[in-house]
Amino acid sequence: MAAWVFSVPFALLLVFVKTSFVPLDSFDRGVTLDMHEDALENPGYTAFLRVATEVFGPWTWRVMVVLVALWLWRRGSRRLAVWAVATITFGGLLNLALKEIVDRARPDLPDPVASAPGASFPSGHAMGAALGACILMLILLPSLRSRAARIVAWAAAAAVVAFVAYSRVALGVHWTSDVVAGVTLGVAFVTGTAAGYETWRRGEGRRPVVAPEEGIEPEAFQGTDQG
Template sequence: MVRSVQGESPPHGNPDDHSADLRLGIRLTLAVVAVAIFTVPFVVLLVLVKTSSSPLRSFDEGIALQLHAQALEHPGYTAFLNVATEVFGPWTWRGLVLLTAAWLWYRGAPRLAVWAVATITFGGLLNLAVKGIVDRARPDLPDPVASAPGASFPSGHAMGAALGACILVLILLPFLRTPASRIAAWIVAAVIVVFVAYSRVALGVHWTSDVVAGVALGVVVVVGTAVGFEAWRRGEGRKPVEPPMEGIEPEAFR
């Protein structure tokens, strides 16, 4: 039996360890909340679409008809949307992520490169799987101004924009030195994603619920893989970070 020396206080651990554990718990809680925030609307919309909810159908049709009338009244603007929606289409984001991954590999950050490619690939495959399961018809409007193949729910363009924009911002963050610049990067990404989602509804190739579900599912995929990557970092004994403000693997660029 080991006897304690008289007057010697028993070890209670390093206070810094307790502080680190507390911060880790807060980060994990916030990550779970973030996933829930975007998972809940997707699941709700999925259920409403599968059950052919009358309120959702009326809501979608009302917005679709209103935006379609505007598209017919402004052919120049509609032509711009047709070009812009493809410029920010899924293949653009896939190409940007692949090029960024190649650069990351060259810079000596192979794990980050694999995370980026795996995230956007998994997201794309998940989109196709959900489309096949739900098999929702696209809007059938008079005098259509655009067309798109395949099922409607969730929007591949909206999900691709959410995936690509989030992935690229998370990689870019370590190069941005001030909180203001990092917040600005997220704002720019959000504006692009919202514009892509809007363009798909305005062109009459998706319902509003399609694009909302696409954005939500894209964010869920990124948050989920980011949490997994951060858990691996901690398992390797690396300093915990806050990915939304510091990036996925900031030490790779130091």
């Protein structure tokens, strides 16, 4: 159900972008031009954004997920490790495929403050952050014992994803709809693979879990060998 909640806005944005929906195009252009003016007026902050957006770029998330997956594998949580690597890998490939299919041009601005290769929709940075943050949260949630700690962790993860999305628009390398599409598709993809993982859990006779509250495999922090 949650996967559909995030899939619907992505699907609508995809249709609007492919049909050059005028209200969306006008909104995107207006926001981008306003942010571009701010970027030109604040070179120091713009320089910070250029560094930060790459620090939280797709490869950072891939490396973190792979490192956590290796740790899980050594602990015996091998199916969880495979889920993590498969989710971020196939999520990234889906992003690349959609970029090729949609082939949306990036903003073409006077005096650009940053550049990026390839097509614009959906944002790879935004989707990569959403994929990575959600995967890591669903793995590590069982290590957070209190509800308050889990809420804070989710809030921090959401803030990082939102910052990455904002940075891409502020630097003029993406439209707002690109980053919204990237985030919603990333969350939908992780939610969908997590639902598949939960189906496997129940088929194995494991107790059902509420993934956003407990993570997708609480036993990973209880020394349970998943084979």
